Amino acid sequence: xxxxxxxxxxxxxxxxxxxxxxxxxxxxxxxxxxxxxxxxxxxxxxxxxxxxxxxxxxxxxxxxxxxxxxxxxxxxxxxxxxxxxxxxxxxxxxxxxxxxxxxxxxxxxxxxxxxx
Amino acid sequence: xxxxxxxxxxxxxxxxxxxxxxxxxxxxxxxxxxxxxxxxxxxxxxxxxxxxxxxxxxxxxxxxxxxxxxxxxxxxxxxxxxxxxxxxxxxxxxxxxxxxxxxxxxxxxxxx
Numbered sequence: 150x151x152x153x154x155x156x157x158x159x160x161x162x163x164x165x166x167x168x169x170x171x172x173x174x175x176x177x178x179x180x181x182x183x184x185x186x187x188x189x190x191x192x193x194x195x196x197x198x199x200x201x202x203x204x205x206x207x208x209x210x211x212x213x214x215x216x217x218x219x220x221x222x223x224x225x226x227x228x229x230x231x232x233x234x235x236x237x238x239x240x241x242x243x244x245x246x247x248x249x250x251x252x253x254x255x256x257x258x259x260x261x262x263x264x265x
Numbered sequence: 266x267x268x269x270x271x272x273x274x275x276x277x278x279x280x281x282x283x284x285x286x287x288x289x290x291x292x293x294x295x296x297x298x299x300x301x302x303x304x305x306x307x308x309x310x311x312x313x314x315x316x317x318x319x320x321x322x323x324x325x326x327x328x329x330x331x332x333x334x335x336x337x338x339x340x341x342x343x344x345x346x347x348x349x350x351x352x353x354x355x356x357x358x359x360x361x362x363x364x365x366x367x368x369x370x371x372x373x374x375x376x377x
Contacts, residue, residue, distance in 0.1 A: 192370050193309070242309070246363075258308045
């Protein structure tokens with residue numbers, strides 16, 4: 150099946166710094182990618198929809214200036230957590246739907262962010 | 266009422282048992298249905314994908330969709346300890362670039 154690669158898988162950063170997470174679709178083009186956040190033992194919470202060549206669409210309650218999304222190509226979207234704080238510590242997961250196939254959604258491996 | 270309801274469990278079964286996981290939904294426009302398996306600290310892995318109503322089988326896994334009842338199921342036959350994970354149902358109304366709506370996930374534990 151299609152593969153979505155997410156990097157890094159784990160990152161620890163100091164409070165106040167920024168962290169960039171990359172999401173790549175390896176064998177299909179994704180005009181749209183999705184960023185989720187997952188708290189322990191909770192389901193995935195959609196943060197934003199990343200659109201290639203245009204601005205991302207953020208879900209209610211998600212700060213767009215805090216979570217910067219750039220979808221510069223048909224295979225790459227990035228999420229930058231700016232001025233990170235301990236409450237931003239979470240598991241972040243990206244997803245893309247294979248529109249050239251039958252529309253299945255594939256997920257990256259996730260990024261465990263810890264802000265100290 | 267939430268769009269997708271899924272009993273979070275936990276569900277504990279002995280090895281070899283048949284497991285039944287279910288979700289109900291309220292949006293009659295949903296047509297694409299997926300089941301994901303998620304191990305701790307990993308991204309969700311697509312298990313089954315079904316369009317509209319009907320059954321789909323893949324190895325020990327069978328997915329069923331009953332659109333008239335707005336009810337989907339995932340059956341796992343001959344369950345193994347390696348099946349212990351969280352299972353998430355997900356669905357959407359269209360194939361285009363829209364995000365999936367997820368259930369909360371059911372935590373399954375298969376004991377040897």
